[in-house]
Amino acid sequence: MTHSNSYNQFQNEILQQSHSWDELNANIRWDRDGLVPAIVQDADSHMVLMMAYMNSESLRRSLDSGDTWFWSRSRQEYWHKGGTSGNTQRITSLYYDCDGDTLLVKVRANGPACHTGRISCFYNEVNEVDNKPVFEHSNEQPQTTNGVSADRFAILGELEQMIADRDRERPEGAYTTYLFEKGIDKILKKVGEETAETIIAAKNSDNDELRYEVSDLIYHLLVLLQERKLPLDDVLAELDRRHERPRKD
Template sequence: MSQQLEPQLPLNQLEEIIQWDENGLVPAIVQDASTKDVLMLAYMNRESLKKSLETGETWFWSRSRSELWHKGATSGNTQQIASLRYDCDGDTLLVEAYRQGPACHTGEDNCFYRVAALSKDRAAGTGSTANGEGSSRFAVLAELEQLIAERHKERPEGAYTTYLFDKGIDKILKKVGEETAESIIAAKNGDNDELRYEVSDLIYHLLVLLRERNLPLDDIMQELERRHERPRRD
């Protein structure tokens, strides 16, 4: 079910800020709100922007068919908008969305699955971040979050994650409590192998809980960043 958007300014003001091209269009980049993967690029006009804001799902203008189109109207692969931003020049929109299924009409997760070039470090798997740590250090968390999101939508029979979602919030909270207690016991026992196993279970169940509550892991990371930036009192 779509979630109503909370506008930060009236639609008429937003329309004045946006730098529409000669055809009355503006490019809209769609980004996965959970993983931050870029999913697709489409175009909006005033009417599709209005419908996107009103419905909480993405609407675009098809340049090839010269008509409005609601993403996922026929395929079911809709995109629930988490936020809609415009850049410093007002000539590009950024839509963060929770996707239901693939974003690309080919069935691929996103429209940018064809690789044209990679840096030598990236191709060799040795790419690094600014602080020298591997850029893929926490990639497994994003992958796990995406997998849990897919389980939440598709509910494949026999999957443990499906079982948790079907049982609901009370069952998920019970498992979080159990894994927390088991992590505490493992730490008290001084057994790091056991602790590693139990904390992994705890993290997984916490991600299931976040998905059940529709709270992206990225929001948690941003909260940690905000706390890190606060002046220390010690």
Template sequence: MVDQTLNDLLDRITWDDQGLVPAIVQDISSKDVLMMAYMNKESLKLSLETRETWFWSRSRQKLWHKGETSGHTQSIIRLNYDCDADTMLVFVNQKGPACHTGEQSCFFNEVAVSKSEDDVLKDHEANNFNILAVLESVIAKRYEERTEGAYTTYLFDKGVDKILKKVGEETAEVIIAAKNKDNEELTYEVSDLMFHLMVLLKDRDLPIKNIMKELEKRHVD
């Protein structure tokens, strides 16, 4: 049954003249586009079998396993193809930076685009919330790497009881800051609380998008 499903998929994909299809890799947490490479039938098969990304190098004319040398592997969470079946979209948990330059994404070269005042304001407002996705991605990276001496490593290693203790402590600090009517202190303490809540969400493998959907549902209802 698995072989049949794989064969059906391989037949559905629109391969180019070289037997390749472009594959866009996106971080499942931050939604950042990390890189673009090419897959052939064998690399797609290996990707599905190992649940890590494999590609075909056009310059070296060989298969390559992403992160085989650097250790910056990509665990596949979901794989889609577009309406014309000629482009793959691979959602991954990225371990370490995706780009060989050390950048998190290969798409770090920004082109200046003139914007209206309304567009600038919208970007600023959006970026205020994008920090949650960035923070979620950083925490996910810390969870995978468990860097020695890092505070998040300490929390994850100690487990959910320690994380919950910190959530409780930070909640109390928020209450005290609010009672003191000190907004600067309150800003600091709420930030601490939100960080520890996001560590808790990662420990429970609960994406923040689920929380956003619940909030949106409550708002609409």
């Protein structure tokens, strides 16, 4: 199924569930300015990317085009997300909550959501208030799978964001800046070198060396993905799709 056909199917399902555009429009509790907050979430990673406002017309434009459209309260005009930057958001599904006063828009993003160049607008973590840890008294235990913390892959997201920041800002003297300035051939050479060193470490049965070399390899692979503008989420989604396929054995 082509992407266009897939989106048309999604659009038809949205309208069928609500019977008509008029009923869908009526089910949304627009505020006194005719707006409703729209939370944009990555369809694959489930990361919250941004929050903006839609009115009836921008919601209609979003459904018609398959890309996110919003209403800018500051500029008092419609804006097509990524229309200028190219960082568009292709809608995969759309929901409204139980009260009808908030939209959830799941997308596949073609680039960062934030104007700063970050993947998500929600990058300012609150750690302390009045010099006290925010969650000092929290009794909540981290979710685990087979005894392993569910956020054990968080470092990959942090590393991907750091590499994206280096690509955008190019701070002088940083090794990642050096790789990006040397270009794709240098990056590929480093991936090849780290792959070879990983193989040697494995053949030597040296797990300390193997751990070190695999870490280097993963880092350089993330640099390669950034150079090619291929999000890690796309790779994870591909792994997820493969996992869901029926086994042939």
